[in-house]
Amino acid sequence: MATITWKMEDGSEIAADVKNGLNLMEAATANNVPHIEGECGGCLSCATCHVFVDPQWFAKTGEIDDIEDTMLEMTDVEREDNSRLSCQIIASDELDGLVLYVPEPE
Amino acid sequence: MTAPIVIVGAGQAAASFIARHVALSNPRSVLIGEEPHPPYQRPPLSKKYLLGELERERLFIRPLEWYREQNIGLRFDTRVDAIEPDQHRVLTASGESIAYDKLLLCTGSSARRLPDAMGGSLDGVFTLRSIADIDNVASQFQAGRKLLIVGGGYIGLEAAAVARKLGLEVTLLEMAERILQRVAAAATSDYFRELHQGHGVQIHESARLARLFGENGKLRGAELESGAIIDADLVLVGIGASPNIELAQAAGLACDIGIRVNDFCQTSDPDIYAAGDCSCFTRNGQTIRLESVQNAADQGDLVARRLAGEDVRYTALPWFWSDQYDCKLQIVGLNQGHNHTVIRPGAGAASRSIWYYRDDELLAIDAMNEPKSYAFGRKIIEAGISPTPRLVADPMTDLKALAMGK
Numbered sequence: 001m002a003t004i005t006w007k008m009e010d011g012s013e014i015a016a017d018v019k020n021g022l023n024l025m026e027a028a029t030a031n032n033v034p035h036i037e038g039e040c041g042g043c044l045s046c047a048t049c050h051v052f053v054d055p056q057w058f059a060k061t062g063e064i065d066d067i068e069d070t071m072l073e074m075t076d077v078e079r080e081d082n083s084r085l086s087c088q089i090i091a092s093d094e095l096d097g098l099v100l101y102v103p104e105p106e
Numbered sequence: 107m108t109a110p111i112v113i114v115g116a117g118q119a120a121a122s123f124i125a126r127h128v129a130l131s132n133p134r135s136v137l138i139g140e141e142p143h144p145p146y147q148r149p150p151l152s153k154k155y156l157l158g159e160l161e162r163e164r165l166f167i168r169p170l171e172w173y174r175e176q177n178i179g180l181r182f183d184t185r186v187d188a189i190e191p192d193q194h195r196v197l198t199a200s201g202e203s204i205a206y207d208k209l210l211l212c213t214g215s216s217a218r219r220l221p222d223a224m225g226g227s228l229d230g231v232f233t234l235r236s237i238a239d240i241d242n243v244a245s246q247f248q249a250g251r252k253l254l255i256v257g258g259g260y261i262g263l264e265a266a267a268v269a270r271k272l273g274l275e276v277t278l279l280e281m282a283e284r285i286l287q288r289v290a291a292a293a294t295s296d297y298f299r300e301l302h303q304g305h306g307v308q309i310h311e312s313a314r315l316a317r318l319f320g321e322n323g324k325l326r327g328a329e330l331e332s333g334a335i336i337d338a339d340l341v342l343v344g345i346g347a348s349p350n351i352e353l354a355q356a357a358g359l360a361c362d363i364g365i366r367v368n369d370f371c372q373t374s375d376p377d378i379y380a381a382g383d384c385s386c387f388t389r390n391g392q393t394i395r396l397e398s399v400q401n402a403a404d405q406g407d408l409v410a411r412r413l414a415g416e417d418v419r420y421t422a423l424p425w426f427w428s429d430q431y432d433c434k435l436q437i438v439g440l441n442q443g444h445n446h447t448v449i450r451p452g453a454g455a456a457s458r459s460i461w462y463y464r465d466d467e468l469l470a471i472d473a474m475n476e477p478k479s480y481a482f483g484r485k486i487i488e489a490g491i492s493p494t495p496r497l498v499a500d501p502m503t504d505l506k507a508l509a510m511g512k
Contacts, residue, residue: 022164030169034129039403041147044477045427045436046400067434070477073506074484 002096006033006051009104018091024100025049025087035102042087044068049086050075054099058082061089061098077103109205110134110179111413112196114186114353115212118399119382121145121167122406123210128176130414136179136204138186138196143237144170149399152234152264153429156244157271162237189357191375208377210409211354211365215347215383215397220256225318230325231341234261246340249273254328254338256315258285260428262344263298267430270305277308277336279328284311288346291447293460294472301433301456347397349384362386364395369419371409379412381405387420392442400425423488432456436480439470439487448495452476459483461498468492478505485509 004027005015018027028036028049037048044067053061061084064072068088072079086100111127113120116139124145127135139145146165154160163169173180185199195205217233220226232243247253253269255262258280269276282288284295299309314331318341327337349364360366360374364386371379371387382402386395404422411418426437433456444462452458452475459479460472468487473480482505486493489511497503 026164029125029167030172032172032175037125037403039399040427041149041399043149043427043429044434045425045480047481067477070481074481 002091002093002098004091004095005097005099006031006036007099007101008034009102020090020092022091023087024051024089024091025085027091028086028102033102035104036086038087044071044085044087047071047074047085048076050077050079050103051084051086052080052101052103053082053084053089054101055082057095057098058084060094064088075103076105108133109194109207110136111208111210112204112206113137113210113212114189114196115139115214115350115382115384116141116143116145116182117212117214117382117402118145118147118167119212119214119402119406120210122403123212123381123410124173124176124178124406125168126407126410127413128178130410132176133207134177134179136181136206137173138181138184138198138204140183140185141236141238142183144168144173144180144182146237147399148235149427151237151240152261153268155237156234156240156247156265156268158244165237186353189353189378191357191359191378194377206377208379208413210406211373211378211380211384212382212402212406213350213353213380213384215349217343217347218345220315220318220343220345223317224315225320225325225328226343228318228320228325228341229323230320230339231318231343233343234265235347243340247272247274250275251339252337253277253340253342254279254336255342255344256328257344257346258282258287258309258311259289259344259346260286262342263302263430264428265342265344266302266307267305270302270307271431274340276306277310277338278302279313279315279330279336280309280311281314282311285309289441290472291441291444291460291462293447293449294474297458297474298430298433301431305431347383349386349395351384354378354380354384362393369421370412371405371420372412379409381409389440390443394440394442396424398424398426423484425484433475434477436473436477437470438473438480438484439468441470441472444469446495448498450476450479450498451501452479461495463492463495466492466494482506482509 016031025038040046217235365380441462457475471483
């Protein structure tokens with residue numbers, strides 16, 4: 001179990017306990033986090049679950065593989081060094097307390 | 107009090123509509139679905155769900171409680187028998203009359219079946235369209251059993267990949283000259299033929315099924331028009347889907363290859379919208395109907411925005427994906443009307459992309475294990491750029507630079 005916090009640009013926050021093994025795109029939609037769509041269901045084809053990871057946590061979220069790295073090129077809000085597709089971050093005890101910032105497309 | 111917005115059909119388009127609708131305005135709405143489940147993702151059905159790698163709840167686009175928390179009226183397991191546009195109401199099979207202010211039809215499409223006369227109702231013959239379809243057949247996907255797949259489209263090919271992984275013997279029949287003929291160029295068909303043959307699938311193209319036969323109602327095998335006999339324990343019928351437009355037709359809405367909608371996803375009745383597989387619209391002078399998550403989600407989203415007063419039109423660029431074995435296929439654009447293609451080699455032997463052109467205009471890309479072609483190709487198409495075939499075919503060409511107009 002991990003408590004994950006999503007922070008919006010307007011300062012609002014959503015926090016939720018997420019079962020180990022679920023990906024954080026699924027967790028976001030289940031908890032009504034805005035701007036996380038996950039249209040492709042987590043198969044790296046839509047880039048609609050883009051998040052910025054709190055830099056302190058970034059290394060713990062795992063490696064970015066080639067496909068994710070490429071798909072991060074087509075996010076609505078331009079990628080930064082701490083960008084991830086949240087469908088590729090899997091909840092685990094090690095991520096308890098993780099903070100994600102949700103970009104808002106224009 | 108104003109009547110609610112009523113959504114008929116609880117699939118991807120409905121889920122996408124509701125998510126946007128709730129975020130924007132949230133007047134009352136009622137969701138009516140024939141299946142006992144909240145809206146769920148269909149693409150994993152023929153992939154991870156069939157393989158047993160994904161629990162049912164993870165198919166749900168949002169958990170059931172979410173809809174309750176949003177105060178959506180829910181009628182699952184409920185069929186709508188009629189729409190009465192003049193009365194602004196729908197009638198359910200259970201006898202309920204539900205008034206609507208606006209109506210959204212997301213009735214989807216149904217898998218085509220083989221006629222009974224061809225053995226379509228024998229025990230052991232199935233389609234892959236719903237959770238129930240998979241739940242009924244998954245236990246029979248056992249190593250060593252003989253699976254015959256009728257139809258070489260994406261569903262059939264995805265199921266073939268799962269079946270091989272589970273150790274079944276797989277034969278696939280395609281009546282056209284090549285698999286994927288209806289949806290892709292020969293180069294893409296060639297790639298997937300080789301992929302599946304390499305994994306031990308017997309593929310027969312230009313092979314027409316005469317009939318399936320059985321014993322005491324139980325499937326035994328198939329006879330081809332050539333007279334050849336193929337033994338089978340299971341037959342998957344993957345011969346396409348038909349839009350569910352009967353309700354709309356009976357209500358007098360204009361229908362073509364689907365329920366006809368304008369750029370706002372509005373039907374011929376201005377208070378009735380349609381989204382997803384059941385709808386058809388005009389793009390580049392052609393009437394098209396798409397069976398894809400992208401189309402369902404984007405159209406559902408658009409209807410919610412329209413109802414909230416936004417001035418938006420449906421112009422989304424189509425995209426699509428499929429997973430088979432270790433191959434990730436990603437498609438962007440619509441290849442209808444292409445008159446030539448270009449093959450771009452990828453970094454590995456199993457990676458390449460097929461670029462579709464109509465004369466000088468780039469229309470679409472099939473990218474096999476080649477996400478760069480998909481991601482940058484999408485940007486290239488969106489930007490209205492049509493790089494020359496020579497540039498595309500040259501693996502040294504930097505697609506990112508092309509996408510940025512350099």
